[in-house]
Amino acid sequence: MNKVFESAAAAVEDVFDGATIMVGGFVGVGAPWELIHALVRHGARNLTCIQTATRIEMAPLIEAGLVSRMITSFPGYASVGQITAFERRYKAGEIELEVVPQGTLAERIRAGGAGIPAFYTPTGVGTIVAEGKQSAWFDGREYLLERWLKADFALVHAHRADRFGNLAYRRSGRAFNAVMATAATVTIAQASEIVEPGEIDPEDVHTPAAYVGRVVRCTTGHNTARKGAEE
Amino acid sequence: MNKVFESAAAAVEDVFDGATIMVGGFVGVGAPWELIHALVRHGARNLTCIQTATRIEMAPLIEAGLVSRMITSFPGYASVGQITAFERRYKAGEIELEVVPQGTLAERIRAGGAGIPAFYTPTGVGTIVAEGKQSAWFDGREYLLERWLKADFALVHAHRADRFGNLAYRRSGRAFNAVMATAATVTIAQASEIVEPGEIDPEDVHTPAAYVGRVVRCTTGHNTARKGAEE
Amino acid sequence: MTSPFPEPFSNPLPRELMVLRVCRELKDGMVVNLGLGLPTLLADIIPGDIDILLHAENGVLGYGPYAAEGEEDPDTINPGGAHVTLRPGASFFNSAESFALVRGGRVDIAVLGALQVSEAGDLANWMVPERGVGGIGGAMDLVAGAKRVIAVMEHTDRSGRPKLMRECTFPLTGRRCVDTVVTDLAVIQVTTDGLMLTELAPGVSVEDVQLRTDAKLSLSPLLQEMQF
Amino acid sequence: MTSPFPEPFSNPLPRELMVLRVCRELKDGMVVNLGLGLPTLLADIIPGDIDILLHAENGVLGYGPYAAEGEEDPDTINPGGAHVTLRPGASFFNSAESFALVRGGRVDIAVLGALQVSEAGDLANWMVPERGVGGIGGAMDLVAGAKRVIAVMEHTDRSGRPKLMRECTFPLTGRRCVDTVVTDLAVIQVTTDGLMLTELAPGVSVEDVQLRTDAKLSLSPLLQEMQF
Numbered sequence: 001m002n003k004v005f006e007s008a009a010a011a012v013e014d015v016f017d018g019a020t021i022m023v024g025g026f027v028g029v030g031a032p033w034e035l036i037h038a039l040v041r042h043g044a045r046n047l048t049c050i051q052t053a054t055r056i057e058m059a060p061l062i063e064a065g066l067v068s069r070m071i072t073s074f075p076g077y078a079s080v081g082q083i084t085a086f087e088r089r090y091k092a093g094e095i096e097l098e099v100v101p102q103g104t105l106a107e108r109i110r111a112g113g114a115g116i117p118a119f120y121t122p123t124g125v126g127t128i129v130a131e132g133k134q135s136a137w138f139d140g141r142e143y144l145l146e147r148w149l150k151a152d153f154a155l156v157h158a159h160r161a162d163r164f165g166n167l168a169y170r171r172s173g174r175a176f177n178a179v180m181a182t183a184a185t186v187t188i189a190q191a192s193e194i195v196e197p198g199e200i201d202p203e204d205v206h207t208p209a210a211y212v213g214r215v216v217r218c219t220t221g222h223n224t225a226r227k228g229a230e231e
Numbered sequence: 232m233n234k235v236f237e238s239a240a241a242a243v244e245d246v247f248d249g250a251t252i253m254v255g256g257f258v259g260v261g262a263p264w265e266l267i268h269a270l271v272r273h274g275a276r277n278l279t280c281i282q283t284a285t286r287i288e289m290a291p292l293i294e295a296g297l298v299s300r301m302i303t304s305f306p307g308y309a310s311v312g313q314i315t316a317f318e319r320r321y322k323a324g325e326i327e328l329e330v331v332p333q334g335t336l337a338e339r340i341r342a343g344g345a346g347i348p349a350f351y352t353p354t355g356v357g358t359i360v361a362e363g364k365q366s367a368w369f370d371g372r373e374y375l376l377e378r379w380l381k382a383d384f385a386l387v388h389a390h391r392a393d394r395f396g397n398l399a400y401r402r403s404g405r406a407f408n409a410v411m412a413t414a415a416t417v418t419i420a421q422a423s424e425i426v427e428p429g430e431i432d433p434e435d436v437h438t439p440a441a442y443v444g445r446v447v448r449c450t451t452g453h454n455t456a457r458k459g460a461e462e
Numbered sequence: 463m464t465s466p467f468p469e470p471f472s473n474p475l476p477r478e479l480m481v482l483r484v485c486r487e488l489k490d491g492m493v494v495n496l497g498l499g500l501p502t503l504l505a506d507i508i509p510g511d512i513d514i515l516l517h518a519e520n521g522v523l524g525y526g527p528y529a530a531e532g533e534e535d536p537d538t539i540n541p542g543g544a545h546v547t548l549r550p551g552a553s554f555f556n557s558a559e560s561f562a563l564v565r566g567g568r569v570d571i572a573v574l575g576a577l578q579v580s581e582a583g584d585l586a587n588w589m590v591p592e593r594g595v596g597g598i599g600g601a602m603d604l605v606a607g608a609k610r611v612i613a614v615m616e617h618t619d620r621s622g623r624p625k626l627m628r629e630c631t632f633p634l635t636g637r638r639c640v641d642t643v644v645t646d647l648a649v650i651q652v653t654t655d656g657l658m659l660t661e662l663a664p665g666v667s668v669e670d671v672q673l674r675t676d677a678k679l680s681l682s683p684l685l686q687e688m689q690f
Numbered sequence: 691m692t693s694p695f696p697e698p699f700s701n702p703l704p705r706e707l708m709v710l711r712v713c714r715e716l717k718d719g720m721v722v723n724l725g726l727g728l729p730t731l732l733a734d735i736i737p738g739d740i741d742i743l744l745h746a747e748n749g750v751l752g753y754g755p756y757a758a759e760g761e762e763d764p765d766t767i768n769p770g771g772a773h774v775t776l777r778p779g780a781s782f783f784n785s786a787e788s789f790a791l792v793r794g795g796r797v798d799i800a801v802l803g804a805l806q807v808s809e810a811g812d813l814a815n816w817m818v819p820e821r822g823v824g825g826i827g828g829a830m831d832l833v834a835g836a837k838r839v840i841a842v843m844e845h846t847d848r849s850g851r852p853k854l855m856r857e858c859t860f861p862l863t864g865r866r867c868v869d870t871v872v873t874d875l876a877v878i879q880v881t882t883d884g885l886m887l888t889e890l891a892p893g894v895s896v897e898d899v900q901l902r903t904d905a906k907l908s909l910s911p912l913l914q915e916m917q918f
Contacts, residue, residue, distance in 0.1 A: 027543030076595030103561030103603030110558035115793025126637035171537035178556035197779030205781035258771030307823030334789030334831030346565025357865035402765035409784035428551030436553035
């Protein structure tokens, strides 16, 4: 078993027009930059992308015009003056938008990985998020029915990986990476370091090999968050 | 913040008659033996207990006649000749039984901890588990609606704990312990070792302190599984 | 054209004192989530004699003050992307686990910024309609899951428009979810009978507050000056 | 009173060879779950030249053969409670994560013991009604989630009663979930047209198998002797 691909380009080569892609990273931390840039060069179009925000990790794909639909919890930034690439294209009608509360987004992706097609959540009751959704009452409280999210590909960044596909993230690099890695037909992980199976302590594996299809070693250094890039 | 209790007896002192109790452990591994025995001595009655099986961890509580309802995936053992304390009392009508597939049991407990009152699962469709349950079709497949499980108390065994209530399990000791620890009003953890906050690496905490109410140091040695105790 | 709203109050509480007032609500052992913006300032002023576990949506429990220049860990951030430190007893987990903790009711207090709060406790804090695109982030999950929600905001917007409303006019984050509002003029509790004024900032009168509040305020029998 | 069933076959395949036959289905890179009983024997005979990740319901991926006497780790067990070793590349997780992996379709093959299998592929493997209390364990989740289910069982019970039925009479574990049945007489595929006999154990005839099978068997055009 050897899931190591020679390059990010090779790992994203079969991403097809119209594919659904989950993109890991949170305000740049744990962002799968090399896979994102490989995907921009690859050029598959009409992508549906799932990312918790639109401003940082999504920027290269949106600016390249590859994204036609966005599922996100942060389409815009109420407190920031400048307009992002997403907002510009969204307002021009080039990108469809589905706004999802961040916890519901995480839970829908987790459900996709866990074989749970739908679940009830209290989040969003009485807001625009509830529009068009079934609701039900349990024990005297109203909840919304939410559907799982799955993807054709998930792009994630891990700190360490082995050739079986076991992944360990570093600190807040875990966030959405560890959830998205479970919910795609093909999960592609870039890793700062690739080690032999057994070198990641079995207690320290965050994403078991069963979920991961491809592993690529990062050619650049360790990712860094944008200092003070407050949303 | 100091959640350390002086003894197992003190930690279970307020368990009340009729309480719902989750009991961790899997075939004896990660079993919260000291808390179980303290609960037997405490003597609260008419307990509803949630454990994946009935033969090992539950035996002291069942033999003491404290359990009136059992939610479990292994009420009996088709391949074993002898009859267990549970089977004897169940057949005598002294204990009510709810049989739940093990994955559904884990997911219902996880849902209880995660604020998800109900979810759909493919497990059990077309079996006796489906009786009396709502079902729905998603993407051409039938699923059952299952409800969350919560408890008044969860008894779990951790390998290490700190006084904030952070827990780390050892190897397959994680199993149901880490799930149940999230789903009770009061989670009580016995731990082989109690350390200062910060001594468990933040990457190695399996149950964050937010979930844990009480911590007790084990007075006996490390738990061991029953060698070859195949069910 | 003159503004239809009263003049902004001449001498409102500075942000630092608003945050200090909120800080008094935090008790040893609590799990607290700080929303983006003003609430994040709290992380730096929690007294050393109590243990508070700060929860961050991106999968951290127990983070601490901002990291000093040159001592930032690249992978240790708060949800706003700022580099923070860790307190002893911290833990990391993924985003699904992070919001499981929120919805599961393990956050004792969520301190959130607000655009509007209604007298029923409805909160609007994610979208200004004329800007068109907002960001929900984790706010809807927090108001659905936290045991108590404290909204912290300026009492009016820059043009003097009240933010404490009979009904919110902006898209809601959640209904009947705010318990307490801390503003630069006052502390207000949301009760089943509407908004109750419980504390006034130094130099602020009941009339000053009511004049700048769209909803009707009742007065607490224990109405007092804010302590910090 | 004589048995209404044919005599058990005189020279059935020993359990070790049944398991060896199942082992040929495992390919490098697969995730495989072994049910309690007979299937657990597979863990000890997987060839060294392929990497198989054995999944255990209790939160292990990548366990290996049984631990040697004196080398047991107290916290490393398979779901049956037996002490096992770990292969390089193993990982631990909790029970909710373990079954998320199962329902999420990440198990390539589940090898399960069976009491009865129907011609539609229904499986009954958790309860003998006259015993009254059974144990579902993780079997219902596995048949709902695994990409392929292989049932491994003796072709008849001890009294000669067929276990491959037109309809199961015992409580079901799942409907239309079994893909392949390996018995001590034959290998049978479940097709949309019912059961198809594809392999015979050495010394066993088609008639020997059909005589001991309640359901009607079709014959594969490629019918052959079992290889190990």
